[in-house]
Amino acid sequence: MPIPRSVPGVDRSLLRDDVFRRLRDAIVDGTFLPGEQLKDADLAEWLGVSRTPVREALLRLGASGLVVAVPGRSTTVSAIDPKAVRDARDVVAAMHVLVAREMAGNLSDADVARMREANDRFARAVSAGDTAAALDADDELHAIPVSVLGNRAIESVLDQFGPVVRRAERERFAAGGQDTIERHERLIQLLAGGDAERASELTFEIWHSLPAERTTPPG
Known part of the structure; x- marks a missing residue:
């Protein structure tokens, strides 16, 4: 998964909602494309946070239908169905x-x-x-x-x-x-x-x- 290098990290003092919004917006604006695999470690490094808020954000994105998660395997950006x-x-x-x-x-x-x-x-x-x-x-x-x-x-x-x-x-x-x-x-x-x-x-x-x-x- 290619990680953008031009976006500054999230301030560590910000709440989990900010991580969710950043990942949500990256999917909506096409930074992450349908079918692209999302790895929590890579995303955490990109945003400058721990893996915990990233995992929580991915769960929320799954509830919205923006990502598809296969337990124990991978999380990918969903197709526009x-x-x-x-x-x-x-x-x-x-x-x-x-x-x-x-x-x-x-x-x-x-x-x-x-x-x-x-x-x-x-x-x-x-x-x-x-x-x-x-x-x-x-x-x-x-x-x-x-x-x-x-x-x-x-x-x-x-x-x-x-x-x-x-x-x-x-x-x-x-x-x-x-x-x-x-x-x-x-x-x-x-x-x-x-x-x-x-x-x-x-x-x-x-x-x-x-x-x-x-x-x-x-x-």
Whole structure:
């Protein structure tokens, strides 16, 4: 397994969640490809931590479906499976629909402004062909109403299944995202205007616009 050399290690004082997020993001952004074997000793060296938090992170990633672990043998990055993506997408969509219904008319002007700024960055990233930046901006935009609502159960579900959807979304944003820019702006307007029904419907449409028919074969 080739280990990137350009990424600084995790500060030893950071929590296990930081190790999990680093490994999760490395899978989502394609640093570790489907079918690639993940060795806890190599990962621990890369991140500058002990093997224990790495093993715990791999267990969590297995629960999310991002890795496949064979006890006593190996852990590999999972393929992008259409059914797994559809299942995760449906769950993630349902959570965001709940958030839209609750937060319509309940976002502050500052919250709305942050969502618009995130969409502006998303648009610039799409125009520049920067898929990673587009994913980051898209994630930030949708995370704002989730964070403001403060429902820990919803946040936990999104933390588990969101990365499965994000990994598949890379293909969509790599092919462009002009339609998503426009949907984002309409969603922001509906949330700001307090139209819970239409905001919920559009949120459902946004998340179900993600195609899940293709698989990424192990590499």
